[in-house]
Amino acid sequence: MAENRGLQALEANVIQKDLCAFCGACLSLCPYLRSWGGRWVKLHDCDLAEGRCYAYCPRTELDLDAIHSGLLGGPYEDLAMGPFRRVVMAQCTDPQVRQRAQTGGVVSALMSLALDAGWIDAAVLTRRGEDQLPEGYLVRKREEVLICAGSSYVAAPTLEALNRGPWNGDERIGVVAIPCQVQALAKMRLSALERKTPIDRIALIVGLFCTWALTYRPFMEFVRIRVQGVPIQKMDITPPPERLLKVHTHGDVWNIPLDEIRSFIPPTCGVCLDMTSEWADLSVGTVEGMEGWNTVVVRTERGEELFERAEKEGLLEIRQLPEANFQHLRDASLLKKRRALKALQERGELATGYLKLSQEAVQRILEDGTEAES
Amino acid sequence: MSLIAKDAPGQQVLLMGNEAIARGAVEAGVKVCAAYPGNPSSEIIGSLAQVGEDLGIYVEWSVNEKVALEISAAASFAGLRGLTAMKQNGLNVASDFLLNLNLSGTKGGLVVVVCDDPSALSSSNEEDSRAYAKLGDLPLLEPSTFQEAKDMTKWAFELSEELGIPCMLRSVTRVSHARGNVKLGEIPKDVREPHFDTTHPIIPLPVAWTHRSLHDKLAKCRERFETSSFNIYQGPEKPELLVVTCGSSWLYVREAVHNLGLEDRVGVVKLGTTWPLPGDFLRRHLKRAARILFVEEVDPFLEENVKAFCAENGDELGMKTFLGKASGDMPDIGEMNPDIVTETLKRIFRVSYEPRPSEYAQNATQIALQHAPMRQLGFCAGCPHRATYWAVKNALAMDGRDGFVLGDIGCYTLGIAPAGFSQVKTFHAMGSGTGLANGFGQLERFGFHQPIIAVCGDSTFYHAAVPALINAQYNRADFLMLILDNSATSMTGFQPHPGTGRTAMGQEAPVVDIEGLCRALGAHVEAVDPFQVTETTHTIYRLLQKGKGLRVLVVRRECALVRGKREGKLFQVRVDQQRCIGIDCGCNRLCTRVFKCPGLVWDPETGKARVDEAICTGCGVCAEICPSSAIIKEVA
Numbered sequence A: 001m002a003e004n005r006g007l008q009a010l011e012a013n014v015i016q017k018d019l020c021a022f023c024g025a026c027l028s029l030c031p032y033l034r035s036w037g038g039r040w041v042k043l044h045d046c047d048l049a050e051g052r053c054y055a056y057c058p059r060t061e062l063d064l065d066a067i068h069s070g071l072l073g074g075p076y077e078d079l080a081m082g083p084f085r086r087v088v089m090a091q092c093t094d095p096q097v098r099q100r101a102q103t104g105g106v107v108s109a110l111m112s113l114a115l116d117a118g119w120i121d122a123a124v125l126t127r128r129g130e131d132q133l134p135e136g137y138l139v140r141k142r143e144e145v146l147i148c149a150g151s152s153y154v155a156a157p158t159l160e161a162l163n164r165g166p167w168n169g170d171e172r173i174g175v176v177a178i179p180c181q182v183q184a185l186a187k188m189r190l191s192a193l194e195r196k197t198p199i200d201r202i203a204l205i206v207g208l209f210c211t212w213a214l215t216y217r218p219f220m221e222f223v224r225i226r227v228q229g230v231p232i233q234k235m236d237i238t239p240p241p242e243r244l245l246k247v248h249t250h251g252d253v254w255n256i257p258l259d260e261i262r263s264f265i266p267p268t269c270g271v272c273l274d275m276t277s278e279w280a281d282l283s284v285g286t287v288e289g290m291e292g293w294n295t296v297v298v299r300t301e302r303g304e305e306l307f308e309r310a311e312k313e314g315l316l317e318i319r320q321l322p323e324a325n326f327q328h329l330r331d332a333s334l335l336k337k338r339r340a341l342k343a344l345q346e347r348g349e350l351a352t353g354y355l356k357l358s359q360e361a362v363q364r365i366l367e368d369g370t371e372a373e374s
Numbered sequence B: 001m002s003l004i005a006k007d008a009p010g011q012q013v014l015l016m017g018n019e020a021i022a023r024g025a026v027e028a029g030v031k032v033c034a035a036y037p038g039n040p041s042s043e044i045i046g047s048l049a050q051v052g053e054d055l056g057i058y059v060e061w062s063v064n065e066k067v068a069l070e071i072s073a074a075a076s077f078a079g080l081r082g083l084t085a086m087k088q089n090g091l092n093v094a095s096d097f098l099l100n101l102n103l104s105g106t107k108g109g110l111v112v113v114v115c116d117d118p119s120a121l122s123s124s125n126e127e128d129s130r131a132y133a134k135l136g137d138l139p140l141l142e143p144s145t146f147q148e149a150k151d152m153t154k155w156a157f158e159l160s161e162e163l164g165i166p167c168m169l170r171s172v173t174r175v176s177h178a179r180g181n182v183k184l185g186e187i188p189k190d191v192r193e194p195h196f197d198t199t200h201p202i203i204p205l206p207v208a209w210t211h212r213s214l215h216d217k218l219a220k221c222r223e224r225f226e227t228s229s230f231n232i233y234q235g236p237e238k239p240e241l242l243v244v245t246c247g248s249s250w251l252y253v254r255e256a257v258h259n260l261g262l263e264d265r266v267g268v269v270k271l272g273t274t275w276p277l278p279g280d281f282l283r284r285h286l287k288r289a290a291r292i293l294f295v296e297e298v299d300p301f302l303e304e305n306v307k308a309f310c311a312e313n314g315d316e317l318g319m320k321t322f323l324g325k326a327s328g329d330m331p332d333i334g335e336m337n338p339d340i341v342t343e344t345l346k347r348i349f350r351v352s353y354e355p356r357p358s359e360y361a362q363n364a365t366q367i368a369l370q371h372a373p374m375r376q377l378g379f380c381a382g383c384p385h386r387a388t389y390w391a392v393k394n395a396l397a398m399d400g401r402d403g404f405v406l407g408d409i410g411c412y413t414l415g416i417a418p419a420g421f422s423q424v425k426t427f428h429a430m431g432s433g434t435g436l437a438n439g440f441g442q443l444e445r446f447g448f449h450q451p452i453i454a455v456c457g458d459s460t461f462y463h464a465a466v467p468a469l470i471n472a473q474y475n476r477a478d479f480l481m482l483i484l485d486n487s488a489t490s491m492t493g494f495q496p497h498p499g500t501g502r503t504a505m506g507q508e509a510p511v512v513d514i515e516g517l518c519r520a521l522g523a524h525v526e527a528v529d530p531f532q533v534t535e536t537t538h539t540i541y542r543l544l545q546k547g548k549g550l551r552v553l554v555v556r557r558e559c560a561l562v563r564g565k566r567e568g569k570l571f572q573v574r575v576d577q578q579r580c581i582g583i584d585c586g587c588n589r590l591c592t593r594v595f596k597c598p599g600l601v602w603d604p605e606t607g608k609a610r611v612d613e614a615i616c617t618g619c620g621v622c623a624e625i626c627p628s629s630a631i632i633k634e635v636a
């Protein structure tokens, strides 16, 4: 029998190995897989030899050369943070947006503009719902973008919303995604399997920087106990040197040191090779040490066009990113890769062929610092 | 008019064994009949209910076997004749009362019919109820033929009345459910006035006296049995082998002896009165041979009692060789049949007999397998239980804490099978799912965190779940109880019950409100329609999250067969062949591979599902689960 490339293999190679990133790429493609209460839920067994759930999963197979050449042409060369045109820092000029946003509001500003200017007709974002449970959320109007502003540090099945729709059938779609989701989107776009979701109408991908995303249930149980069962209104993570999880309840703020929540980082984040959403049109994160400013990695032509237009319309203020910050970003990104490769090595996953990357490239990443210094 | 009420003495009619028993009761002038349905006994009360009104007999479906026995006993206490009928498991329920009633004694004839189910063809066990006769020192009769089924029943009333104790009549599936000729007797016209003699309390105390008296009654009973025409011997004066048998096994023995041509070598003692043993009768015949073979279903009841009898009478009867279950000559589980007896006799007598070519059975099976479609234990098309278990399965998967279902007795027991998506993980006796849930619901203090769902049907709810629910509320057990109310006792043939608004005799009755009852207990109670699959799933999920205490969800939808008999399809259902994506990724035959309603069929030629018009009952549930919206339901 040919090797299974369907749900059975997904379960064996990803779920049972505790490698599910809970990105949502496999969910609601069919009646078998759903997200529920922050968990990947299999409702029934499926015995298909080949399925989209397996094909789209960022943890089944990852061929970085194939993704690069498939999406952009040519081999995968910038091993530190993927293909890019320029890296700058930026901030949304609208203080109201900044106030709602996680960092500088660049993501919300770009999505609003894209919707407004008709670049896209709908966007797949992530909203914090009841009990802080994040879920994919579909918006069609600029006013709705701010509903989703701010980060949830819990892994969200955002892409399930892309799979589920409902779609009219002709919209162009924008997605805001973290790196595992951006990888899944890349695999979707390159998949040879019959398309039943609007993959080919994805017109914009804004990626976020990410080092980890927490597992909802145990994390929330922990937080609930820490805040003594008081209803939670909001949660924030503050940057170094503070490094706190701030939990806002009615009138109170509870500070929990980040180290205490590390145990809720799922093992899958430890094998993730991407910190900067390398296959997005633009990637956005924070600027270390500068509150309210985003680092923006402009990667593709359409990313560049949108970004320029935002600047031109005065929606964004753009500045040069200090060299030290740029270096720091590269180092951090490369460090995540190196750690992931080591983790994969330790787990024996390199041998299973999960990662398709030249031996030479692997060596370059593993050899401490070489790439970061170049 | 039904044959069991036919006033035509001397006429031969074709009756089912259970009807013959009912007719025997009619000929005995029975006045009160009560039972809880249970196969293979259900037709006894079912057929009496049809003629009750005309013959002036009160017939009821009671909530359980114990109450049913108490109702017929009350008739007896008032001087009338009473009958109750039950399956083997039912006697366990009734036994608490029965094992006091034997001591207190009875007045009017009281007959307890127990229909055993050897091989458990429609039961959860194959217990041999005869042990209760011995345990309770009660007379036991076992009919072999349909005529005997009628005649013994009638006699049982007379015996009971004469002795002042209940009389047990034990049938088995093959007697109860087969049909044969029965010569009718007279239907009595006498009228008795019921009256309870308040000067004579009917109580089991003082036991030293009542137990003594019971044994005296049994001794008198033995005398009656000595001369009973239901005990017979057939065979030569001095056979090489003596077969001791009873019930339907007697017929198998006769057939085997005849087929093997052993009439001159084998003698057969057929006992119709199996407890207490008719000693003189036995002694006469046991002398005939040194080798004795026992043929009976299911336990070695006669075997052990006759062996003990032989030991007591060793001086007179001499050494015997016993062949039976203990010696391994007869199977010690399951039903008997002529083949089993034939094989044993062939071995004993070293004779060969080939009723058909040796490969016949194998060939027949092969041919049958070729033509018979593969069928699993399943729910009917449109059965609400399928929809319910679908919702349970999804809710438990969504919950993700490895929750499980404690099952119970009814159609929904099939939740153990793929038809119910194998959701049910235990089932035992009536109401036991709820009782077990009480226990699991206390284990959290030891670190048990799996959610618990108990299921029970509407009829089972009234029968045995209510006390367990009271216990749950009182002792604060944590579980979710699903009452699968399909408004009928479906498994046994749609008998009415306290929730149906109708009595056994067809009269209107007040409906005993399940929700109201549970609310009165203090439980959190909700109700859903399982055909609203999504709503049901989410309700179950929500109630599972609702932490503590007893939660009751009534899942209500009438049995598809009951509804189907009354009205047509709810919906006209069809599969849009264009939209159906069949085996493709995104569906992979969800409806025919996973949901598996028999009304949906997979057409391998077109690679699409379609609706089998003849089987579909039009519930429309499949339209809700189809991921491609290819199943279309239109109001019929």
Ligand SMILES: Cc1cc2nc3c(=O)[nH]c(=O)nc-3n(C[C@H](O)[C@H](O)[C@H](O)COP(=O)(O)OP(=O)(O)OC[C@H]3O[C@@H](n4cnc5c(N)ncnc54)[C@H](O)[C@@H]3O)c2cc1C
Pocket: A100, A101, A102, A103, A104, A105, A106, A107, A108, A109, A124, A125, A126, A127, A134, A148, A149, A150, A151, A152, A153, A154, A155, A156, A158, A176, A177, A178, A208, A209, A210, A211, A212, A213, A214, A284, A285, A286, A287, A294
């Ligand atoms: C799990 C997670 C980890 C992160 N880790 C880092 C990090 O290590 N370093 C760093 O520099 N930046 C990190 N970020 C990015 C950072 O938090 C901001 O999202 C980013 O700076 C953009 O800020 P903004 O003000 O432009 O975003 P906003 O304008 O506030 O928009 C935020 C957008 O993020 C989306 N979103 C929110 N939560 C999630 C989620 N869980 N999954 C997917 N999308 C989501 C929403 O759809 C929204 O559109 C992380 C973000 C997430 C979600």
